[in-house]
Amino acid sequence: MNIHEHQAKELLRRYGVPVPAGEVAFTVEEAVAAAERLGFPCVVKAQIHAGGRGKAGGVKLVRDAAAAQAAAKDLLGKTLVTPQTGPTGRVVRRLLVEQGVAIARELYLGMVVDRAAGRVAVMASTEGGVEIEEVATTAPEKILRETIDPVVGLAPYQGRRLAFGLGLAKDQVGQAVSLMTALARCFVESDCSLVELNPLVVLGDGKLLALDAKIGFDDNALFRHPDLRALRDPSEEDPREVEAAKHDLSYIALEGDIGCLVNGAGLAMATMDTVKAAGGMPANFLDVGGGASTEKVAAAFRIILGDPHVKAIFVNIFGGILRCDVLAEGVVQAAREVGLAVPLVVRMEGTNVEQGKQILAASGLDIISAADMADGAQKAVAAARRAA
């Protein structure tokens, strides 16, 4: 789960990580009032769950109330397109108005879970304000790393290694160590998946400040963080993915026209790959999971059909504990409830497959049966082409 910059900074503030003074604003009036309270020059920043806002004109330095008003008016309601939002962009619905600061240096400080090490990793670099993936490719030696031992947390000596490695002045090292250990505590206590300060700046007076902050949380841990769950902004998420999550379905919208309904994430990914290999493009990833109640299957169909691009649906099921006859009943009932208007290709294998096939055949629905995965993908692609 992602959150907005202003929310990330609020969380960091609670842990004692220095962030600029700032206020969130949802209207032009609120933005101007905030700017006047903070003083000029200050910065008006679009709040969307994506980076690259600066280059896209989403961050404006303003020197008086009139400029603040103009900036807010321009940004609120605007569709901001950055390399991270994709071509459709994101509508800006809130702003962060922040004090202006005098930047001497821009650094990078981030934390992620290092899967290979099985630990949280801290990365720091003198190359702040640019994409860290770029630095990783072009100048990997400029990325300093420490891993956190869960028994002791991020130790001060590790903070010092990073601080001296970044070339911080003697009197900044102490600040840096406090900041890093506080950040690490925040990461662990909040069950983060990512914390990124890019840039972490050194001000003209030698103070450190998190000028930008990006925080993502481990979805698996949200059950134990009701306060963090409350920070979710559904308007930043694909409504179909939100709907799918309500039904305990895993759904990702894609660009193509072949809807997919599969049990199991690996099989669902492989199904998408097989559709592409057959010359088609998957419209979605959907893992219906282990228990296939009619409600879940119907919800899955509804979500897939909610995508106007879908020209055919490919149901690919390997029944283990999930029995094929139960799935077939679900498909039939769901298709009737939802009103199937596109060709449906079904490939089933596993427990009770013969009963399942009989149920589909007897349903009177126009269902195209497939012998195996590759056959199913080819038939779905052909059906979609015919419908075009």
Place this chain on the structure above:
Amino acid sequence: MSILVGKATRVVTQGITGATGQLHTRACREYGTQMVAGVTPGRGGTDFEGVPVFDTVDAAVRATGADASVIYVPPAGAADAILEAADAGVALVVCITEGIPVLDMVRVKRFLEGRPVRLVGPNCPGVITPGECKIGIMPGYIHTPGRVGVVSRSGTLTYEAVHQLTLLGIGQSTCIGIGGDPIIGTGFTDALRLFNDDPNTDAVVMIGEIGGTAEEEAAAFIQAHVRKPVVGFIAGQTAPKGKRMGHAGAIIAGGRGTAAEKMEALRRAGVTLAPGPAALGATMQTVLKEKNLLR
């Protein structure tokens, strides 16, 4: 024989009284696995269809000599269940549970260091040595005993592969579902090492997916050490960047973890890549024929 589990393995089910625990304890016992005990705190002294239930794993192990555990405990308590099993001295812990917080697993890994216990999973279908021992949720009937090892991050995609192999008369020595989470107890390299050293495994099917660098690390291990043929497949060639594709570990992040990179690494290490998931069995058949290993 095989790796990890066999006829002699004695299994305790943690979370036995829950719906999932009940269903799969019954199914595994029907398959022939020795399901010797169950644990649900507070239900000690009862039994599930003849399987004695205990309050703690410790009590279960002392009473029954269980040497393996399978965990169906929900996410909030699953990491703790792993710790409990490890501390009780079982040699193998298979954690089926999906949804364990990642940082819980960071702490579990640290706890398990230096202890003589192997963890498989979490978020996995389990381990099966066909004809001998089934620990987990995989459908037993699609498997048949043989000499091909299977290691996979997926559940149902593994069943696809196994089903194809069985239909071709190619049996499996042991199938290990290592799970779909980013931090797991047994990785590809660990499994490949076991299969490489197993006199009853002639070849290995390896099924990976996007996210992380486990397949790339495995490729390096294969190149350096594995003399048995490996057939591979990577799911998620069409997956977009930055999106979690169902499995917590299936996400292309920071530019790393694409299917293309993994396939290239495996190819360079001499792994035969199946052209598609429907061709996994046939690809292994071809490879076994070429190496004169088809029985």
